[in-house]
Amino acid sequence: MRNSYEVPHVTAPAFDTFSLSRRMGNFCYDIFNEPDLVKAACERATPDIINTVFKSAKRGDRVAIFAMRSSASFISPDMFEKFAFPYLKQMVLAFHEKGITPVIHADGKWLPMLRYFQKLPPKSCIIALDDSTDIVKAKEMLHGHQCIRGNLPANILAFGTERDTQAYCDKLVELAMDGGFIIGSGCEVPLNAKLENVRVLMNCTK
């Protein structure tokens, strides 16, 4: 039964919460010095995190999962496989099973991690990438598996010309033509974005 109050469907994997709250350096020491402790805490926390969303989510809803610290900008693929992916996978599977679509906010370098998403049920999540990940290679790897979203770079929005923006958007439109792709900015549109470039992005599919 759903609760009668609203809770925003925004969450983060335990791995990412610990990485941010411990600080990156300390957390890396924890992974090397106390791997079982970190894994046990992730294991204990993950069902609680999932259940918080289940309190108010219903079939057809989307839930945002902020998982930037699980990227290769911070950890190795080996660390991802052992410490981050098992619990991220648990979250994606739990939401997917209930008809809730996870949107993984995946800032940072994700290319070395994307092969793991091929192992998830097809079309079980949306992966929102910024420009640290090569979107062409990401599309090649995940086409037919997962939907990806991205990734007009912040530097083009801020410092590029309309022509630069249009050229990048044309590339994104090309990638989107056979589905499983959402065109958007890489992460948020930056405060110093040129309005004319934002207009090009917003109108590029018309």
Added chain:
Amino acid sequence: MIVTYAAVPAEKTQADIFKSNKHWLHALIKCYEVIGCAPDIVFPMNPKDVTFIEQMKVRLPDKDLGDNELFQLIEEEIMTQADYKIIIDNGFAAWQIPFVASIQNPPIKQNKLTALRITLKFIQVGMRVGKNQKYWNKCEIPMKFHT
């Protein structure tokens, strides 16, 4: 995705859009008017609530920063190694409440009412997302996530 950028085309400061959900939503609507194009999908949470759910210490415009500066997340050790054991023994939710209270700006006092106050804050964030959701639903524009 547009959250804080909404202030720029709407000719508001970051401090303005941090005042309330209403201020931010008005700025976001104005932003799309100035761009001259409706969004395909919207991020339905105002930036002040984003700083609450980030679960990190934060510096805010108008309070700790200049009026038109972007909010900043502060990475420091706010969870100790001993906290892993607390989570394993008591669960994530039991750990999260005092943790969230301690990182607020200013911190929320730890007493019998702490859990209630933090839970209420989460519900209020959910209600504000719900209000924004209702607005965009009327415009038939989907949300990145729901409440």
